[in-house]
Amino acid sequence: MKMSGAQMICEALIAEGVTTVFGYPGGAIMNVYDEIYKQTGFEHILNRHEQAAVHAADGYARATGEVGVAMVTSGPGFTNAVTGLATAYMDSIPLVVISGQVPLSLIGTDGFQEIDAVGISRPCTKHNFLVYDIKELPRILKEAFYIAKTGRAGPVLVDVPKDITAQIGEFNYPTTVNIESYKPTIKGNEKQIKKAVDAIVKAKKPLLYIGGGTILSNASDLVKEFASITQIPAVETLMARGVMGATNPLLLGMLGMHGNYSSNMAMSETDLVISLGARFDDRVTGKLSEFAKYAKIIHVDIDPANIGKLVSVDYPIVGDLSFVISKMIELIKDEVNPDRYHAWRDILARYNALHPLKYDDSDDVLKPQWVIEQIGKLVGEKAIITSDVGQHQMWAAQFYPFDRPRQWINSGGLGTMGFGFPAALGAKRGFPEKTVINITGDGSILMNVQELVTASEYKIPVINVILNNNFLGMVRQWQTFFYEKRYSSTDLSYQPNFKALAEACGGIGYDVATKEEFDEALLDAIAKDRVAFINVSVNRFENVLPMVPAGGALYNMMLEHKESK
């Protein structure tokens, strides 16, 4: 069928099953917006900033497992989207972002709103395309979706010059993709898997090190099954919260910089690390030369470049975790003796009893950890929790009782403040019937606060719980610990009226200072079904503990800080 490039873009999105596109129009992408106006296949959500549009698509993708789609114009529209691309890139989230570009004839002339989008986005996308010929457009769109979601997933940018969106061409949307130079390894080498299984059977202190790849591969149930058959204890990274389930007796907790004592000690003393979709990030490993010092390492990863990048691996297995772990279950079922690891589990249980994850609650002032536990009690596994970046994010990861994969959505790799609110909008679009709560800080929430308007207009009632400490708390914590309390530019005592701000944009606001007020506010916000700000005054100088100072060994945790009491 003959149609314009703009129509092709809409038709391709519909063919890919896209139901929601997040975006913001402008000159170079107007032809496409004109077609969006005419079609009924998907809904377009007008976020109030391109960064938020990409984060919203990202939140949608993380919650649903499908490819998220965002659309922006050239120049500033695109540059605003870059943080969104980078955030998705660092966490391997499948996105297709379509950007307008100046007409082909103007490319390279410093035209109005021209910027080299493929040049800028090269290091923060899995792949990107600049469309030179309308004949290529259908294939490129098909490949963009395919590349975004296969192998190690990631964001793909398609930059489309304005004249191409106006030209007429033949549209036959391809049904298959064949990229000669792109064939991800899925299955995993059977001999290697067998060797790894033999090593597990012989180990005395094996440890499952579960990363976000488990969620991306939809392998959580299989990983849980593997743990339950073998009775091997497990630690989760920040990105893997929810895989094992909070009440699973085999789960020690989160490891890393703010991991709990038993998790970090387990990693320090294990004799066999079984890494499942994790990538040995520096926030997880601490000092590399001390990390899992006594252990052999099995590393299962879809991305061969992750293997051996930071630590030497004894059993490398490249493949999709779902395939690999199924095979491992099959091989280990009749071989393993779960009693073998009994003594090891006992040691770890004693570690946990010695220094459990804890905080000192108070009746005088709300403790942020209490607020998070209370959200867990009031809405628990029903809710999807998104987060921004800072102390509140770490407390959420530590104290929320996550029960299932894709319940916890946060920017782990890039650590992007401003991610949580728009990501919550995306997640809520994916699961309108679920309560979606963004646990945020008084710093982070302001970085995409304009999304109040988006949420009100489209009736996307997400709840923002602002753990308000009048500080850029995480930076303040480092200043307390490592900069002799010189609080350089972290005091946020000058505050907006958050309640009024929410209400000015069509939402609902609450100011909360006591436990009773918090319960009331949260239950009311859920019942009201409107976008909400719950502004919770919490203890200003609370610190996230335990803490492994950057570059220190995992077993050297600060468990207490005298003055935080």
Next chain:
Amino acid sequence: MEDVRRVISIIVMNESSVLSRISGLFAGRGFNIESLTVAPIPDSQKSHITIVTKGSLRVIEQITKQLHKLIPVYKVIEHEEMIEKEMVLVKFPLGDNLADIKALCEAYNGTIVNVGASMVIGMVADEPVRIKHFIEASGRYNPMEVVRGGVVAIER
């Protein structure tokens, strides 16, 4: 870990910006490029890129793996048993030493490729060490310009 020198051949699909993807990867990840050459492979949709690099074995492994991850990269060959050649052009001022310059080029399996009114151009294609030695030896004839071509290699 000690640094090693490696010659890496990369077979890529001919498409726009593939070279910038590769050079950008090296720059962004702090990998080192000693030389880089590119040319299309005859009768195909692909090009052959040759990069000479230096790094620890872990870095070299990352280089090949990260290159392989780029979508338009079809094949990455870390050369072991190879024939390796490089070309150099040297421009000398023309004096009464033409015969000496010619003899020098010939000693390195090269030749004089151009003689003008006031200058002479010699060309040598040989192994990179021999090219280095040739350039050193040319020094005594006051070369005006030295242009090296970068290494190409083929597995034996």
